[in-house]
Amino acid sequence: MNGITCRNIFLYSIVLICVSFISAIAPTNNTIASDCKPKSMQTNPEKTLTIKKGKSGNVILRLKCKDDSPASGVAIETKVLKGNKNISFSPKSAVTDENGKAVFTITGDKKTETENAEIKFKADKLSTTLEIKVQAEECKLDTIKTNPENKVTLFVGQSSDITVRLKCNNGSPAVDVKVDAIIQKGSNSIKLSSSSALTDESGKAVFNVSGISKTKKDAPTIKFSADDIKTILEVKVKTEADTEAGSEEETQTVDTSEKASETISEEATKEVIEEESVDASLVEEESEESSTEEIVDESISTDEVEDEVEVEDTSLTEEETPADTAKTTSAEETTEITTPCKPKTVTTLPDKKLTLEKGKNARITVKVKCKDDSPAESVKLEAEVIKGKKYITLTPKSAETDKNGKAVFAVSGDMKTDTEPAEIKFKAEKLSAKLEVKVQAEACSLGSLTTNPDKKLKLKEGESSEVTVKAKCKNGSPAVDAKIDAIVQKDGNKVKISSTAILTDEAGKAVFTVTGARKTSKKDNISIKFSSGDLQSILDVNVD
Numbered sequence: 432m433n434g435i436t437c438r439n440i441f442l443y444s445i446v447l448i449c450v451s452f453i454s455a456i457a458p459t460n461n462t463i464a465s466d467c468k469p470k471s472m473q474t475n476p477e478k479t480l481t482i483k484k485g486k487s488g489n490v491i492l493r494l495k496c497k498d499d500s501p502a503s504g505v506a507i508e509t510k511v512l513k514g515n516k517n518i519s520f521s522p523k524s525a526v527t528d529e530n531g532k533a534v535f536t537i538t539g540d541k542k543t544e545t546e547n548a549e550i551k552f553k554a555d556k557l558s559t560t561l562e563i564k565v566q567a568e569e570c571k572l573d574t575i576k577t578n579p580e581n582k583v584t585l586f587v588g589q590s591s592d593i594t595v596r597l598k599c600n601n602g603s604p605a606v607d608v609k610v611d612a613i614i615q616k617g618s619n620s621i622k623l624s625s626s627s628a629l630t631d632e633s634g635k636a637v638f639n640v641s642g643i644s645k646t647k648k649d650a651p652t653i654k655f656s657a658d659d660i661k662t663i664l665e666v667k668v669k670t671e672a673d674t675e676a677g678s679e680e681e682t683q684t685v686d687t688s689e690k691a692s693e694t695i696s697e698e699a700t701k702e703v704i705e706e707e708s709v710d711a712s713l714v715e716e717e718s719e720e721s722s723t724e725e726i727v728d729e730s731i732s733t734d735e736v737e738d739e740v741e742v743e744d745t746s747l748t749e750e751e752t753p754a755d756t757a758k759t760t761s762a763e764e765t766t767e768i769t770t771p772c773k774p775k776t777v778t779t780l781p782d783k784k785l786t787l788e789k790g791k792n793a794r795i796t797v798k799v800k801c802k803d804d805s806p807a808e809s810v811k812l813e814a815e816v817i818k819g820k821k822y823i824t825l826t827p828k829s830a831e832t833d834k835n836g837k838a839v840f841a842v843s844g845d846m847k848t849d850t851e852p853a854e855i856k857f858k859a860e861k862l863s864a865k866l867e868v869k870v871q872a873e874a875c876s877l878g879s880l881t882t883n884p885d886k887k888l889k890l891k892e893g894e895s896s897e898v899t900v901k902a903k904c905k906n907g908s909p910a911v912d913a914k915i916d917a918i919v920q921k922d923g924n925k926v927k928i929s930s931t932a933i934l935t936d937e938a939g940k941a942v943f944t945v946t947g948a949r950k951t952s953k954k955d956n957i958s959i960k961f962s963s964g965d966l967q968s969i970l971d972v973n974v975d
Contacts, residue, residue: 467496469505471954472557477921479547479562482539483569490561492525492533492552499954501531507554509535514548517541518563527554539565570599572608575660582650582665585621585642593638593664595655597630604634607932609914610657612638616782617651620644621666627912629932642668648804649778772801774810777857777864784852786869787844795840795866797857799832806836812859814840819853822846822870832859844870877913878905880966887971890947898970900933900941900961909939913963917943921957925949926972928959947974 475491482488494502505527509520519540525533537550548563578594585591595612597605608630612623624639640653646668653664780796787793797814799807810832816825823842830838842855852869883899890896900917902910913935919926929944943961951957951974959970 467500467502469494469502469554469557470497470499471495472552472554472559474552474559474561475921476561479564480537481564481566482537483566484539484542487536487538490535490537490550492527492535492554494527494531494533494554494557495954501527501529502554503527503529503531505531505554507533507552510551510553512549512551512560513546514543514563517543517548517565518550520550537563539563541565542567567599567601567603570601570603570605570608572597572605572658572660573600574598575610575655575657575662577655577662577664579664581663582667583640584667584669585640587642587645587668587670590639590641593640593653593655595628595630595636595638595662597634597636597657604632605630605657606632606634607914607916608634608636608657609912609934610636610655613654613656614782615652615654615663616649616778616780617646617666618782620646620668621651621653623653627934629914629934640666642666644668645670772805772807772810774799774807774859774862775802775804776800777812777859777862779857779864779866781866783865784867784869785842786871787842788871788874789844789847792841792843795842795855797830797832797838797840797864799836799838799859799862806834807832807859808834808836810836810859812838812857815856815858817854817856817865818851819848819868822848822853823855823868825855842868844868846870847872872904872906872908875904875906875908875910875913877902877910877964877966878907879903880915880961880963880968882961882968882970884970886969887973888945890945890972890974892947892950892974895944895946898943898945898959898961900935900943900968902935902939902941902963902966909937910935910963911937911939913939913941915941916960916962918960918962919957920960920969921955925951925955925974926957926959945972947972950974 471494473493475493480488480490492507494505494507496502506524507527508524511518511520517540518537520535520537522535525535527533535552543563543565548565549560550563551558551560574597576596578596583591583593595610597608597610599605609627610630611627612625614621614623620643622641622643624641628636628638630636638655646666650665650667653666655662655664776799778798778800780798785793785795797812799810799812801807811829812832813829814825814827816823822845824845825840825842827840830840832838840855840857848868848870852867855866855868857864857866879902881901883901888896888898900915902913902915904910914932915935916932917928917930919928925948927946927948929946933941933943935941945959951972957972957974959972961968961970
């Protein structure tokens with residue numbers, strides 16, 4: 432009996448404790464629900480959302496209570512304040528989840544012009560606005576131009592900026608487009624600051640070209656290209672001595688023309704004086720006219736006879752008739768035309784190096800010139816792969832130059848070159864030229880994108896630090912010349928970044944500089960998104 436009583440007491444005690452516990456929890460939940468009044472409302476992105484026409488983007492609303500805990504179960508209403516015709520969104524209202532978040536979808540219907548569209552989000556007494564910028568459809572490149580446009584002249588040691596401008600087919604600037612620059616010939620005469628650059632907001636990319644040595648007859652050229660469009664710029668490099676020589680020639684020409692004009696004026700004056708003297712003496716000479724004419728006729732005939740005798744003597748000493756002379760002249764001319772040209776120079780285009788991808792083909796133009804710099808026609812060129820036969824295939828083995836002194840060969844990349852590039856030798860008689868050929872791997876498919884530091888970056892207010900973004904292809908090789916975009920996802924006033932886009936170098940790296948402009952708090956959650964193609968990497972930034 433006592434055992435049963437003790438057991439009942441124990442069971443009742445457990446039940447009582449459970450009831451008390453439930454009673455204690457219930458009021459607490461009611462208190463939280465009633466006490467949580469939204470304290471802050473944030474959007475992600477924070478101030479502006481940029482989308483393309485016809486595309487959609489998500490906006491995340493986040494609500495917090497006074498104690499910084501998530502405000503769940505709160506209704507958020509939306510209203511378009513500006514640009515109803517530019518955007519559409521859904522839903523019209525939403526309730527925050529257990530994390531205090533609600534998601535809205537914005538679609539770009541029409542490109543925004545001078546003003547962005549604007550949406551207002553409201554919860555209780557709190558509200559926030561978000562600007563929406565709708566861009567035009569994807570830019571299709573239409574034109575590429577350089578400034579200077581076709582030619583630029585430099586002195587040895589002088590540099591000049593070359594601005595390349597790109598436009599889309601709708602006339603708008605082509606922003607963040609990669610422009611490639613290649614010196615097609617004359618790489619010994621000029622130097623280029625970079626092999627590629629990205630266009631800015633005005634669609635411009637700036638390169639710097641320097642004059643290294645004086646150019647000869649064929650001026651160097653630079654090819655600027657983006658996708659399927661290109662433009663060629665000719666660069667001439669001269670010395671100051673060339674300028675001085677040119678000015679001296681101009682001075683001599685002016686002096687000669689002045690002297691010639693003076694001589695002409697003097698002769699004209701003499702003729703006028705002679706005419707006047709002749710007119711004055713006409714009357715006096717009338718009486719003696721007949722006798723004078725006879726004397727003059729006799730003297731003229733005598734002189735003519737003497738001249739004829741001299742001419743005959745000269746022709747006799749030469750022992751050639753006029754017909755013989757004509758034959759000799761025509762023979763000399765025929766000999767000059769048919770005399771074969773002896774090659775003086777052999778050059779290749781591209782000049783010294785050619786880079787192509789595995790499985791791709793490229794053309795090599797070989798140009799031969801005579802001693803007088805005229806094109807060497809019908810000269811036989813022999814082509815031989817002297818290094819890296821397993822890497823490339825060359826056709827044909829030999830060719831004759833055309834009337835412009837040119838012969839064209841084709842090379843294909845069979846296998847990626849390793850430490851040393853392949854090499855081709857072109858030979859014409861005793862002359863030869865060599866061309867290195869580098870074969871790269873197939874077009875890179877991005878496999879990974881990482882940052883250093885890896886996930887977090889801590890800065891002091893006013894401090895800057897470099898962030899290295901490394902891109903790799905799927906085969907593990909560095910992704911060279913890949914475009915890396917960088918966006919500060921939240922408060923851009925507290926964290927600054929040096930550039931919004933950079934191209935990777937030969938190691939597949941792009942280096943950005945991040946600056947802590949203002950102190951951040953835990954609730955800011957500022958991060959930088961680095962992306963390339965479909966890959967992205969997020970770096971959290973804290974500023975103390």
